[in-house]
Amino acid sequence: MNFHKFIKDKVIQMILLVFAIFTIEIFLLPNNYNNFIRIYIPMILVVTYVISIVIEFCTKRKFYNKIVDFINDLDEKYLIAELIKNPNFCEGELLIETLKQTEKSMLENVNKYKYLQEDYKEYIELWIHEIKIPIAASKMIIENNKNQVTKSIDEELDKVENFVEQALYYARSNNLEKDYYIKKSNLKEIVNECIKKNKSILIEEDTLINLHDLDMIVNTDDKWIMFILNQILQNSIKYRKANIQSKIEIYAEKFKEKIVLHIKDNGIGIKSGEVERVFEKGFTGTNGRLSNKKSTGIGLYLCKKLCDKLGIGIKIESVQNEGTEVIIIFPNSSYVQLD
């Protein structure tokens, strides 16, 4: 609190005081009072006034400075009202009361949206579980009636399934609560599972799969990793080169404090300058705008978001026309090894 500004607020009071002293002096003039009285009265008025505003300034400065300090230190600034002790002057009390009311109303409002979001997420999860039943039934019908037509429908169903999965993990990625379960998982099993999931298209495209050095244990939620890997794999399939045999190499490297998983393809690659942006939401880039690719810009964005939540690293390196390499880093944190 600044003394200058404080005094400025008191200008009217001071003018009134000077005016009062002035009138008293005028009244005293006709009578023959001695000089002592004529000096004493204005002096006592000025001195008491000065003392009163100094006291006021001190209490207010203490109070407001504390508020300013708290505001600067607090991360959740709206909690300020909870921290301030009740002041012993009415302006301060009014301020605290206002802050408390504001905080309460804001929390109510935020809770309303929290609830709405939670509610929506629950609905999405429910919906996804429901939609999986007709997908499963359709797949069974296809299995029992295998021919060229149903095979083609099956491929389309795989796409539907993938979009459904994306929606599920999108809902999960926005959730504030912990939605995953960390346990020891074998990378080899996860990778094999993902390849199997995409086998129809991989076989059809005659892809050369090269898996090695994958027998390693990582601490993570394997369902989430499977989803992430699946997105990456599907990108490799989608952005393959048309004229040569596609190759996908997946291997892991073990370091003292981390395990690094590499997923490497020989696809069309990403234009330099666009690599940094592939994790942005909705970023499709030059590749995504190719006529037959129909990129949504969601897959990698979700991967990054889920990785952040799981506490693992993800990055992409690519040379246009040569291929893309996705690198996933699982830290060997001592925290998760406690069990």
Add this chain to the structure above:
Amino acid sequence: MQKILIAEDDEKLRNELKIFLIKNGYDAEILEKFDNTINDILQIKPDLLLLDINLPNIDGEYICKEIRKQSDMPIIIITSRDSEIDELLCSNYGADHYITKPFNIQILLAKISTLLKRSTLTGNQEKINANEFVLNISKNTIEKNEKEIELTRNEFRILKYLVERRNKIVSREEIMEFLWDSESFIDDNTLTVNITRLRNKLEELDLKSLLETKRGQGYILK
């Protein structure tokens, strides 16, 4: 024939599942009503139970727990809930496997066959007799008249697959899918190489004529 009971409330899914299981040599039955589910299951006494978690009237997890109190029939849970925690819960209730919708049907089939083998102990055969020769599963070899030839894992798998589908045309694609399901992710070229090698090995046993190529369709083991 081993009896599999399907406790699933989606009509189409369970009917198709039944057709599929019958096609693959099992006796499949469907649970149509779910008012007295636990008793019905115990009365039918299947060799294996495929159980949906979301059944009307009753919770699949509860069924699982109750059945485990009275029977140790293998149970595979089919569900559309897919979180790690659900999976953990299911194994706590005594289910043997957990598979999520939409499922890879070959994986389901593999799980069924391993569970049934384990529970009846009949499938634990070491050798498959294919008339002209014998497949030794534990050693990955073909035997004929005291002569024994070692096969690689892939060659063995291909031959076993063909033996199981004798006198039927098997497409290259089918063989590929089967190999991929058993986690051998080979490409077209490698399959050709494997088949050629297999053929050479069969020739050593004078069995070459058994494996024929049907141009544009696949292979057939006569």
